[in-house]
Structure formats: C-alpha cells, structure tokens
Amino acid sequence: MSVPGVGGDQKAASSLRTLRVWDSPTRAMHWVLVIAIGVCWWTGENDELEYHHYAGYVALWVILMRVYWGFVGSSTAKFANFVRGPQTVFKYVRTLHLRNTPATLGHNALGAISVLVLLATALAVVVTGLFAVDIDVLYSGPLSMYVDFREGRWFARWHSTLFDVLLVVIALHLLAVAFYYAYKRQNLVASMITGRRKVAEASGEELQVAPVWRFAAGAVIVSAAVWVVTTGFFY
Amino acid sequence: MPSSVFTRVAGIALVLSVTATAIVTAAPADVAMIKSRQDKLRDMGSALKQIDDELKRRSPDWDNVIQPNVQILHDRSPFLQKWFPKGSGPEAGAKTYALPAIWQKGDDFAKHARGMIAEAAKLEQVFAKKDASELRAQVIALGKTCKGCHDDYRSPDYEKDAEQ
Numbered sequence: 001m002s003v004p005g006v007g008g009d010q011k012a013a014s015s016l017r018t019l020r021v022w023d024s025p026t027r028a029m030h031w032v033l034v035i036a037i038g039v040c041w042w043t044g045e046n047d048e049l050e051y052h053h054y055a056g057y058v059a060l061w062v063i064l065m066r067v068y069w070g071f072v073g074s075s076t077a078k079f080a081n082f083v084r085g086p087q088t089v090f091k092y093v094r095t096l097h098l099r100n101t102p103a104t105l106g107h108n109a110l111g112a113i114s115v116l117v118l119l120a121t122a123l124a125v126v127v128t129g130l131f132a133v134d135i136d137v138l139y140s141g142p143l144s145m146y147v148d149f150r151e152g153r154w155f156a157r158w159h160s161t162l163f164d165v166l167l168v169v170i171a172l173h174l175l176a177v178a179f180y181y182a183y184k185r186q187n188l189v190a191s192m193i194t195g196r197r198k199v200a201e202a203s204g205e206e207l208q209v210a211p212v213w214r215f216a217a218g219a220v221i222v223s224a225a226v227w228v229v230t231t232g233f234f235y
Numbered sequence: 236m237p238s239s240v241f242t243r244v245a246g247i248a249l250v251l252s253v254t255a256t257a258i259v260t261a262a263p264a265d266v267a268m269i270k271s272r273q274d275k276l277r278d279m280g281s282a283l284k285q286i287d288d289e290l291k292r293r294s295p296d297w298d299n300v301i302q303p304n305v306q307i308l309h310d311r312s313p314f315l316q317k318w319f320p321k322g323s324g325p326e327a328g329a330k331t332y333a334l335p336a337i338w339q340k341g342d343d344f345a346k347h348a349r350g351m352i353a354e355a356a357k358l359e360q361v362f363a364k365k366d367a368s369e370l371r372a373q374v375i376a377l378g379k380t381c382k383g384c385h386d387d388y389r390s391p392d393y394e395k396d397a398e399q
Contacts, residue, residue, distance in 0.1 A: 136378040137287045137374065138378045140287070149280055157396070160394060234293070
C-alpha cells in the first residue's frame, strides 16, 4: 500500500494532492484510547481507583472495537491490509534512512508492528486489571472473584508491570512519529487528526470506507460485552 | 601485653560478643514476627475478599463461606498492634513493607488499629442480620480502615514487589 509521498521530494511538491487515509472511527478510537490511557495513568498514580476502573472500561471498549474494526473496518484499518511478514518488514527497515521513501496509505510495515504491540500490551494491561485484587478489597477488578487472593495480587503486580511496558511501547511510538516528522517530513499526527495526507498525484490507491452501520453494530456488541465484564458476569 | 591494652581489647571483645549475641538472639524472633504477621494479614485480606466475592452471588453462602471469614477478621483484628513490636521493622533485616513511621507515630498507628478492631466487631454484628447490602457496606467500611493504615504505614514498594 505504498504511494509516492512528500518525503523530501521537491519535484513532487508541485503536484501534491490530499488523500483520505484514515476514517473517522479509526481516528476517534485512536484519540479516545490516548485519553483513556492518560486517565488510567493519572488515576492509578493518584489513588482515584473508582475513575481508574471507568477509564479502564473505556480502554477495553476501544481495544476490542479496534480489533473488530481490524477485520471489518475501512481498508487502512484492516489488519489484512497492513500487517506484513518479516521479509517485508526488513525490506522496509532497510529504507528507513532514506528521506524520500514513498508514504504509505495507512500503516507502513514497521508501524503495523507498533499497532499490534500497542494493542496487545494495552489489552494485557486491561485484562490483568480485570482480575487484579485490591488488598483492601475496595477497588478489585470486576473479575477478581474468579481468582483467589494470592492470584489476584499476582494479577495486580503484572497489571502494574505491564503498564510500565506499555509506557515504553508508547514512548517508542512517539519517537517514531517524531522521527517521521523531523527526518522524513511526514506529519503522522496531523493525518491521525484530519484523516488526510498529502501525496503525489500518481497515487492509485484510495481509502475504502466501511459503512457506518458496521461500526454501530460492532459498538452495540462490544458495549454489551464490556458491560457484562464490568458486572463480573453477575448480570 | 600491657594491662591497659588488654583491658581495651577485652572491652571491645565484650561489646562485640554482646552485640553479636543480641543479633543472633533478637533477629530470628523479629524475622519470625514479620513472616507471621505477613501471613496473618494476608489471611485477613483473603477473608475480606472472600466475603466480598460471596456477597456478589445471588444466593450467598452465609454459613460456610461468609461466617468463617467474618470470624477470622473479628478474632484476629484485636491482635493487630501486637504484631508490630519494636524491632520488627526494617531494622530486623527481613523483607518488610512496614514503614518506620509505625513506631515513630505509635499513637496514630494505635488509633488506626482501634478503628479496625471496631469495624471488624461491627462486621460480626451486621453479619448476624444476614442482609447482603448492609454487610457489603460494612465490608467497605472495614476495607477503608485497612486502606487508611496501608496508605500511611506501608511502603509503596509493596505494590510492585513480586515476593509479597
């Protein structure tokens, strides 16, 4: 999914056009997850655990929706369209030092790994939180009753450790975004806000937007699933 | 060896032997106390959890699950303060999350302990009514007394330590 981009290519600058790259649900999910993780972090550090739970549920909803959207969503959100094998990834890595490599419609081969690792780590943080036991029993996860005290404390520690891992992964993600902005002159943040990217006219690929009803249907199912989890399956 | 030097050497040897004896004799008891109180406090946390978990069920098992755990909390809480004798802090040499503030602010720690004893006693009284929502509220009240103490007198390292 490569299209000629703006990465330092002055000749192409005259024939730039704006291309739609990200659909609204993908962008909304990205930024809601950013906010949810931020709130989880702050509330966890400041002992506001009731709100920590709510933010965690929002994060769970977004992660599940993003996975769902990765199968039935718009073309750039679909895993099948951006997850690549090791060969493609290594090939891409070898071109990383070049400033005028073509921009990718959607995630590049390396960004795909970032998406998968971020989603997997965030999901692991949330799942361990669901089973975590608060030693004072005030703010245990909703599924903590399915584990005993010691197991629940094990989940609590891993919840904390995995969040530290998530912070490292996020830091790497931000470094990569900064690298693309400073070195390759590609503003990935702006694209994730506006959904658009400037590319050369020669581009043949277009974003295939999935219908809204598909997102709405997934939202209903995922909302129900998250609600059931929050009740500890005692609904 | 001149007598003054001999006296000095003998004095140092005596001090060292007394110190060594103190370490050898005092430390195991303090270390055992630390281990013992950690086990007991973990049991109490587990008891509170089991009550809380059971109360989430549609038909809680009052006699086989809730009652014995209420008993554990009620019976053990009066001994809370005794589990923290002087010398059983970090200076004992065993891993403990008990902060020196426990002994530095003994009166405040005792106040926390009395609060917990009162709430544990109330837990038993409320249990007798077998009203799930009322008992749940009391579980939370008791949990808050645990948290009050943990916030002030337990090291934050506890949350991340794999050996707790």
